[in-house]
Amino acid sequence: MSKQDGSGRQVSAEPVEDDSAHILHVDMDAFYASVELLDRPELAGLPVIVGHDSARSVVTAATYEARRYGVNSAMPMAQAMRLCPNAIVLEPHFDAYLRASRQVMRILGDTTPLVEPLSIDEAFLDVAGARRLLGTPWQIGTRIREQVFAGTGLRCSVGAAATKYIAKLASGRAKPDGLLVIPEHATLAFLRPQPLSALWGVGASTEERLRRLGLATVGDVADVPVEALRRAIGDAGAARLHDLSRGRDPRVVVTTREEKSIGHETTFGHDVTDRRELDRALRGLADGVGARLRAAGVLARTVSLKLRFSDFTTLTRSRTLADPTDIGRRLYEEARTLYDGASQGGRPVRLLGVRGENLTGEVAALGLWDEDEGWRDAETTVDAVAARFGRGALRPAALLGSAPRRMRIED
Numbered sequence: 001m002s003k004q005d006g007s008g009r010q011v012s013a014e015p016v017e018d019d020s021a022h023i024l025h026v027d028m029d030a031f032y033a034s035v036e037l038l039d040r041p042e043l044a045g046l047p048v049i050v051g052h053d054s055a056r057s058v059v060t061a062a063t064y065e066a067r068r069y070g071v072n073s074a075m076p077m078a079q080a081m082r083l084c085p086n087a088i089v090l091e092p093h094f095d096a097y098l099r100a101s102r103q104v105m106r107i108l109g110d111t112t113p114l115v116e117p118l119s120i121d122e123a124f125l126d127v128a129g130a131r132r133l134l135g136t137p138w139q140i141g142t143r144i145r146e147q148v149f150a151g152t153g154l155r156c157s158v159g160a161a162a163t164k165y166i167a168k169l170a171s172g173r174a175k176p177d178g179l180l181v182i183p184e185h186a187t188l189a190f191l192r193p194q195p196l197s198a199l200w201g202v203g204a205s206t207e208e209r210l211r212r213l214g215l216a217t218v219g220d221v222a223d224v225p226v227e228a229l230r231r232a233i234g235d236a237g238a239a240r241l242h243d244l245s246r247g248r249d250p251r252v253v254v255t256t257r258e259e260k261s262i263g264h265e266t267t268f269g270h271d272v273t274d275r276r277e278l279d280r281a282l283r284g285l286a287d288g289v290g291a292r293l294r295a296a297g298v299l300a301r302t303v304s305l306k307l308r309f310s311d312f313t314t315l316t317r318s319r320t321l322a323d324p325t326d327i328g329r330r331l332y333e334e335a336r337t338l339y340d341g342a343s344q345g346g347r348p349v350r351l352l353g354v355r356g357e358n359l360t361g362e363v364a365a366l367g368l369w370d371e372d373e374g375w376r377d378a379e380t381t382v383d384a385v386a387a388r389f390g391r392g393a394l395r396p397a398a399l400l401g402s403a404p405r406r407m408r409i410e411d
């Protein structure tokens with residue numbers, strides 16, 4: 001695959017007259033960083049890192065210019081700044097990323113109803129039914145890239161192939177801002193030279209075991225007897241890698257995805273012992289989770305708390321609710337109770353996280369008196385204001401006077 005810095009890029013610059021590559025993988029280029037640059041166009045072409053300007057933070061995203069120094073997402077910020085000392089650090093704005101993602105997904109949905117979102121910035125499409133109206137996969141991929149840029153100012157890369165697996169590899173090879181079509185007859189020629197890391201599910205430990213067998217490429221895995229793979233990595237892994245290495249991937253585009261949980265977490269710039277500060281953080285996290293639950297039209301049956309102390313000891317606690325909820329205040333109260341039981345005498349806290357789990361789309365029947373009615377009305381009002389002016393324009397009184405909480409969105 002191409003490196004994350006865009007080197008080794010391969011694109012289909014000329015039209016490809018082939019209809020077999022009807023599965024498209026659309027992947028936004030350096031998505032978070034690119035959204036930030038919409039408001040800071042003067043920084044285009046410079047090494048930019050998105051994250052909190054703290055040695056204890058981690059990199060949320062980086063432009064390709066920063067990646068060429070070796071900077072990658074999830075890297076400790078201190079390490080990133082050592083690699084790229086001239087980088088410009090921008091604070092993340094997740095509301096902006098969600099808005100941009102919704103715009104992109106609408107454009108994809110206008111192309112075909114067969115869209116499978118994978119994350120905030122990537123999706124699979126099956127365009128077999130759109131070919132008569134919109135043309136070949138190459139033409140459709142070109143159209144998508146043009147429409148995404150025209151509608152959002154953002155660039156994306158598109159891979160087109162006969163299977164999901166090859167389409168995703170192709171979009172990675174095309175980055176940034178490219179389109180690569182792999183016709184079905186060219187699948188093995190494209191796949192065999194790829195490195196072992198191109199196989200889904202091959203991490204560092206699995207790669208090491210494969211290398212002990214003398215394997216270095218996907219083609220090597222395809223050629224080795226499957227029994228040798230079973231001895232090295234087990235039955236299930238061997239069968240899966242053997243199929244992938246030969247371009248076999250029967251999965252189809254699935255238009256619905258059951259979301260299992262929604263969570264927010266924050267890493268403090270300093271270890272925190274002050275209970276009021278921790279309560280404010282919990283409230284902000286819970287409100288964020290509640291807003292995302294409401295936006296997704298789901299309720300959480302379970303609330304989970306993640307707690308990391310200054311010595312990196314990490315605890316998780318959860319409790320199941322009597323009635324599922326999407327109300328931030330209710331999530332906060334449950335998370336605060338969980339914290340009381342897990343705080344271990346006020347040990348300094350490095351990280352807090354709140355998560356809604358066991359999600360359901362079924363609305364529980366409310367009794368004659370709904371205990372959360374007041375909070376529900378208040379929070380839906382906040383949602384309406386946020387939709388028009390951005391989240392943070394209206395905040396609970398308990399959060400007034402506090403800086404916006406540094407959060408990472410998790411699915």
